[in-house]
Amino acid sequence: MSRGEQNFVKLPRFGASLYDRLTHIRAVETQVKEIAQDLCARVKQGRLLDVGTGPGRVLLEIHKRNPQLELCGLDIADAMVQLAKQNLAGIDVDLRQGNIRRTSYADDAFDLVTCTGSFYLWDYPxxxxxxxxxxxxxxxxxxxxxxxxxxxxxxxxxxxxxxxxQENLLQRMLTPIFLEKQLGMTYRTAEVAEIIKRTKFADSFTLEEITLASMPVWLRITLTKK
Ligand SMILES: C[S@@+](CC[C@H](N)C(=O)[O-])C[C@H]1O[C@@H](n2cnc3c(N)ncnc32)[C@H](O)[C@@H]1O
Structure with a gap:
């Protein structure tokens, strides 16, 4: 049974636009900025890949902070890739449609890989x-x-x-519904650790429970290639 990634494969354009519209709230903007700031402190040059990039907002914030970085984005949903292309128009970004389970990138291609709110959807984590x-x-x-x-x-x-x-009535009504649905599907921290222990990162990972935009529901998963 799919954890959710298959629902995105045939996502129509209006579905991607709706996601973009509904997540245009201050809390998500703050969250994206905090993630971009965190990442830009970790890498100053080279190639960075955002997996499950969606509308490409993290890439856009990273570009604003460090235009030197070579940016790449991957998403299983073609509609999201098209939306990201629109949102990142005029910026040199390599945006591709595909599943992170098997990609066409070369071995050892990236200086940093990131991902926000996508891992919990992967069928084969x-x-x-x-x-x-x-x-x-x-x-x-x-x-x-x-x-x-x-x-x-x-x-x-x-x-x-x-x-x-400070959001409008629609956002105040819909955001808790979507967020609670997402939280119901996400893993417990111990479950994430169990998954990672079955991978090549088994001996080189850390899990930190953090807040983003004051929301105490986030995990920063750091995976290092030894
Ligand atoms: C909840 S959205 C998050 C989008 C974006 N990172 C953000 O923070 O706004 C999850 C994204 O992951 C993508 N996705 C899900 N499974 C994927 C997979 N196996 N490989 C690549 N992208 C995937 C979906 O298409 C969707 O755009």
Whole structure:
């Protein structure tokens, strides 16, 4: 049974645009900026890949902070790739449609691989992580930002209410529904560790429960290629 990636394969253009529209809220903008800042502190030059890039917002924020970086984005949904091309128009970015389970990138191609909110959708997460291992340069890391299920419910609801206070009624109604659906599907931190232990990153990973945009539901997964 698919964890969700197959729903994205045939995503229509209006579905991608709806996702883009619904996630245009201050909390997501803050989250994207915090991720871009984190990543730009870790890599100053070379090639960076954003897996499951969606509308390409993390790539755009990275480009604003460091235009020297060579940016690549991959997404299983062609509609998302087309949207990312639109959002990143005028910027030199290599955007491709494909599944991270098997890609056409060369071995040791990237100085950094990142991903936000996509890992939990992958049907074959171990194979996908092994593919990230193949395309990453030696001694370089991948940073995956994922929500997890071990969060404190009260703390989460307080942060969400505060974050949505200035949004319109539709956003205030729909965002909690989508977010809670996502959180219900995401892994527990211990489950993520079990998956990674079955991959080539088994001996070189860390998991940190962090907040992004004050939301206490995030995990930063660091995978280093030894
Ligand atoms: C929830 S969206 C997140 C998009 C973007 N990273 C963001 O933060 O807005 C998840 C994205 O992962 C993509 N995706 C899911 N499974 C994938 C896979 N196996 N390989 C590549 N992309 C995948 C989906 O098409 C979708 O665009």
């Amino acid at each position: 171990e194979e996908c992580l092994d593919e990230i291992h193949r395309i990453l340069k030696k001694d370089r890391s991948a940073y995956l930002f994922e929500t997890h299920r071990d969060y404190d419910g009260d703390e989460f609801r307080r942060a969400m209410r505060a974050n949505l206070r």
